[in-house]
Amino acid sequence: MDAIKEFFRDQAQYLRKDVWEVARQIGEHPELGYKEYFAAEVLCCYLQKHGFEVKRGISGVETAFLARFKGTRPGPRIAYLAEYDALPGVGHGCGHNLIGAASAGAAVILSKSLELAGEILVIGSPAEETSGAKVTLVEKGIFKDVDAAIMFHPGSQNVPVISSLALDALEFTFHGRAAHSVAATSFGINALDALINFFVGINALKKQIPQDMKVNGIITEGGTAPNIIPERAVARFYIRARKRKDLDELREQVIRCAEGAATMVSAKMTWQKFEFSYDEMHTNLALAECFTKNLHELGIQQIAPPQTAMGSVDMGNVSRAVPAIHPYLTLGMGTEIPHTRDFAQAALSPDGESLVMLAMLALALTGWDVVSDNKLLQQMKREFLTVK
Numbered sequence: 001m002d003a004i005k006e007f008f009r010d011q012a013q014y015l016r017k018d019v020w021e022v023a024r025q026i027g028e029h030p031e032l033g034y035k036e037y038f039a040a041e042v043l044c045c046y047l048q049k050h051g052f053e054v055k056r057g058i059s060g061v062e063t064a065f066l067a068r069f070k071g072t073r074p075g076p077r078i079a080y081l082a083e084y085d086a087l088p089g090v091g092h093g094c095g096h097n098l099i100g101a102a103s104a105g106a107a108v109i110l111s112k113s114l115e116l117a118g119e120i121l122v123i124g125s126p127a128e129e130t131s132g133a134k135v136t137l138v139e140k141g142i143f144k145d146v147d148a149a150i151m152f153h154p155g156s157q158n159v160p161v162i163s164s165l166a167l168d169a170l171e172f173t174f175h176g177r178a179a180h181s182v183a184a185t186s187f188g189i190n191a192l193d194a195l196i197n198f199f200v201g202i203n204a205l206k207k208q209i210p211q212d213m214k215v216n217g218i219i220t221e222g223g224t225a226p227n228i229i230p231e232r233a234v235a236r237f238y239i240r241a242r243k244r245k246d247l248d249e250l251r252e253q254v255i256r257c258a259e260g261a262a263t264m265v266s267a268k269m270t271w272q273k274f275e276f277s278y279d280e281m282h283t284n285l286a287l288a289e290c291f292t293k294n295l296h297e298l299g300i301q302q303i304a305p306p307q308t309a310m311g312s313v314d315m316g317n318v319s320r321a322v323p324a325i326h327p328y329l330t331l332g333m334g335t336e337i338p339h340t341r342d343f344a345q346a347a348l349s350p351d352g353e354s355l356v357m358l359a360m361l362a363l364a365l366t367g368w369d370v371v372s373d374n375k376l377l378q379q380m381k382r383e384f385l386t387v388k
Contacts, residue, residue, distance in 0.1 A: 004113065004372075005297070005365055011109045012361045019108075019360060020353045022046050023101035027348045030086030033127025036063045039084035039097075040124055043104050047122055050108045059140035061133050065124035066142065067104075069111045075118025076377055078367045079143065079322075080107045081151035081315065083128045091344040094129065095154035095331060098347055098356050103151055105360035110367050118371045121146065125314070132314025135276040143321045147377060148287060148370050151315065152359045154347065155328035155338070157304040158295065160288045162281060162326055165214070165240035166247040167312035169275035172198065172258045175268040178231035188229030189267050192222050195233035197261035202237075205257060213250055214240040214310075236274060240312060244279050281309070281316040282387055284323035286379040287366070291327055294365040298358060302330075323380040329362075331355050 026039045040063045044054045052067040080103035083096040092098075107122045123142060126133040143149065174195050179188030202215055209215075217237035223230030239254055241247035255271060262269035283306075292303060315326045332351035336343040346352060369376055 004115070004368065007113070008109050008364050008368065009361060011112050012105070012357060012364070015105060015108060016357055018046070019101050019105035020356060022104060023097045023352065023356050024348060026084055026100060027092045027097035027344070027352070030091040032088060033085040033130040034061070034063060034133070036084050036126050039100060040065055040126070043082055043084065043100055043122075043124060046104055047107070050111060052107070052111070052122065059136050059142060061126060061136060063124070063126045064133050064137065067107070067122040069107065069120045071116035071118050071371070072114065073117050076147040076371050077119045077121060077145055078148045078150060078370050079121040079123050079146045080104070080363060080367070081134070081149060081318070082122055082124045083151070084124070085127050085129050087129055087339060090339060090341055092347050093339045093341060093344040095338075095343065095347040095352070096128065098154050098352055098359065099151060100124075102356050102359035102363060105356065106363035106367060109360065109364040113368070116371065120367070128314055131275040132278065134314035135278070135317050138317045138321050143318060146322045148284075148380065149318050149322050149324040150287070150363055150366060151326055152363060153326060153328050154331040154355055156330060156334035157328060158300060158302055158330050159304045159307050159328040160292045160295070160325065161283045161285065161306035162309055162328065163242070163283065163306070164281040164309040164311060164313050164316055165212075165242060166244045166280040166316065167278040168239050168247060168251050169273055169277070170237045170239065170251070170254065170271055171274040172235050172237070172269060172271045174198070174233045174262055175270070176229065176231045176265070179229045181227050181229050185229070189231070190229050190265055191233040191267050192230040194262045194265045194267040194269070195219065195222065195235055197264050198235065198258050201257035201261055202254065205253060209250065212242050213246070214238070215250070215254060242280060242308065276314070278312040278314055279316040279320050281313055281326055282319040283325055284319070284380050284383055286376060286383050287323055287325045287370070288327065290369050290376060291325055291362060291366045294362050294369070297365070298362060300358070323384040329355060329359055
C-alpha cells in the first residue's frame with residue numbers, strides 16, 4: 001500500500017470513534033422514510049465539523065442533503081451516497097445507520113489529503129426502504145457532472161458486483177355500480193368480481209413468464225359490506241424484471257389482464273403508479289474491480305462472485321445516470337437475516353463498528369483511486385457509455 005493510502009488508513013483510525021458515534025446515534029434513533037430529521041442532522045453536523053459545505057432539504061425533500069468539499073485543484077467529482085431510514089417496528093434492520101456513517105466517514109477521510117483534486121460530495125438520500133428519494137434526486141439533476149457514485153450495504157457476503165431487478169409499483173382500481181346484493185343484484189356491477197378475475201388472470205400469466213419476472217399483489221379495498229355489491233375494488237402490485245425493457249413489456253401484459261377482467265363484468269378500470277419506479281442496478285465493473293482491489297489490500301480475501309439481488313434498489317436509477325457501485329460487505333459472521341431485529345442489533349454491536357471501519361476505508365481508498373488515476377476514470381466512463 002502506497003504512502004497516501006497509509007495516510008488514509010491512519011486517518012480512519014483517528015476518526016473511528018466519531019464515525020461510530022454517528023452510526024450508533026442513528027441506530028438508536030430509528031426514523032422512517034422522509035422523517036429522518038435526527039439522522040440527517042447528525043450526518044450534516046459531522047460533515048460541517050470537518051469543513052464540508054452543507055445544503056439541507058435539497059430537491060424539495062426535507063431530509064435530503066448535499067455536502068461538498070473542494071480539493072486544491074480541478075478534477076473528478078465523486079459522490080458518496082448516505083442512507084439512514086429505518087424499518088417500521090424493526091429499526092435499522094437493514095443497517096442504514098452503518099451506510100450513512102460509512103459514506104460520511106469515507107468522504108472526511110478523503111478530504112484530509114492536501115493533494116486532493118476535484119470535489120467530494122456526500123448525498124443524503126432518504127426513504128430507500130419505501131419510495132426511494134434517489135429517484136427524485138436523479139430527476140432533479142443532483143448527479144449532473146458527477147463522475148462516480150459510491151456506497152456500500154451490509155449483508156451476508158462480500159459482493160462487489162451486484163445487479164437488481166427493475167420495479168414498477170402499480171395500483172389498479174376497478175369501478176362498478178353499487179346495489180343491494182340480494183334485492184337488486186341485476187342492477188349492480190361488481191367491482192370485486194372484476195378484481196378477482198384479475199387475480200385469476202395474473203395467476204395464469206405467472207405460469208407463462210420467466211422465473212426472474214415477479215408479479216406480486218394484494219387487495220387493499222374490496223367493498224364495504226356483504227349486502228352491498230362493491231362499486232370499488234383496489235389492488236396494489238409490485239412487478240419486477242431483470243431489465244427495464246423487459247419490465248415495460250411485462251407491465252403492458254399486466255395492464256391488459258386488468259382491462260380484460262374489467263370487461264368480463266362490464267366494470268371500468270384505471271391504474272396508476274403508487275411509488276417510484278426503480279431501474280435495474282448496473283454495477284460499473286471497472287469501479288467494482290478497483291473496490292475489490294482495495295478490499296484485498298485491507299486483508300479481505302473472501303470475495304463472492306457477482307449476484308443478482310431479488311429485490312430492487314433506488315441506486316439502480318443512479319447507476320443509469322453515472323458510473324456507480326453498490327457492493328455488499330459482510331456484517332459479523334453473515335448469519336443475521338436483513339429486515340429483522342437481530343440484524344438491527346448486529347448493526348449496533350462491535351461487529352457493526354468493525355464493518356463501518358472497513359467500509360469507510362475501502363470507500364475512501366476507492367474514491368482516491370478515482371480522483372488520482374485518470375486511466376481508471378476513462379475506463380469507467382467508456383464502460384458506462386457502452387452499457388447505458
